[in-house]
Amino acid sequence: MARTFRLALAQINPTVGDIPGNTVKILEYLERAREAQADLVAFPEMATTGYPPEDLLYRKSFLTENVVAMEQIAASSDDMAVVLGFVNVLSLEPPSPEIADAGDARPQITNAAALCHNGKLVDIYHKIYLPNYGVFDEQRYFKKGSICPVYRVGGVLIGVNICEDIWYPVGPTTVQCQTGAELIVNINASPFHAGKRAFREDMIAQRASDHGLTVAYVNTVGGQDELVFDGGSIVYDAGGNLLARAPTFEENLLVVDLEFPHDIPNPKHEPTGAFASVLSSVGEPKTLSVSDTVPGNRSALNGRSKPAEINGPEEIYRALVMGTGDYLRKSGFSKALIGLSGGIDSALTAAIAV
Secondary structure (H helix, E strand, C coil): CCCCCCEEEEEEECCCCCCCHHHHHHHHHHHHHHHHCCCCCEECCCCCCCCCCCHHHHHHHHHHHHHHHHHHHHHHCCCCEEEEEEEEEEEECCCCCCHCCCCCCCEEEEEEEEEECCCCEEEEECCCCCCCCCCCHHHCECCCCCCCEEEEEEEEEEEEEHHHHHHCCCHCCCCCCCCCCCEEEEECCCCCCCHHHHHHHHHHHHHHHCCCCEEEEEEEEEEEECCEEEECCCCHHHHHHHECCCCCCCCCEEEEEEEEECHHHHHHHCCHHHHHHHHHHHCCCEEEEECCCCCCCCCCCCCCCCHHHHHHHHHHHHHHHHHHHHHHHHCCCCCCCCCCCCHHHHHHHHHHCC
């Protein structure tokens, strides 16, 4: 008899800097996941702070407020596991007086995922691959992680990692797979550009089939300054087949029932040679039992969400509408002046603004 695990992916639209507002939203979606009888709910990368927080990360009060928010959310987890993106504070002080004297007084922080259960923080995963190209500047702020944990939740072995960590063919997911993971929960704040959705889905399908495990990818949604996040959270099975997809450019709670073989898998054979060397350079494996309680009887879900794909001009138009609207709302503007000349470009501008 197969083991059934109910997973919820909370595709939310946080606001950078609005930790109280983001916390309210997270708690709302946490309650919705509980009503859906989920075994685990996952929130996007840096859900507490919004992404990218940039130089707000130099404010000690901001960092502290974000940790307090994480603790408040952890206290609400009860018997449902919660994976939450936040900024973990290793120290509010620089690593040594010499570094501080050299002018670098930055706090020591990581881009992190909290695993919460039974009203408390159980463990923290620290992002290993920190992007430093294009719109990303994470190496400026964060220390990298070195541990690749696998958690036993509801009788299922789950690896948690963050965004860039899964883009590498051999990375934290590989280490977690070797440790026996059956499900990878990857939390993201992955910006939109034309054509990225298809590329992203192909990559996740490849990771799932290459490693022979289920991959759940939860993405943030919304506009933040010049960036737009399209959502499109997805779940692929171990054969690289799409199980469920959240809609793009809107908030959504994607709930899916996953089935795993009755017998929990053993860790893979100990890697040797060059492969072992590569894996050791990625991170150290770790296992932690969170909950052995297997879910009881509950009503089956009514099908799986697979909304129609949008591409081309419609995709770009919806990104422009969301980006413009969120820029105004999150900046606190109540009015806007639109210049119209009467041409087709003005008509498009007016349509986006409305």
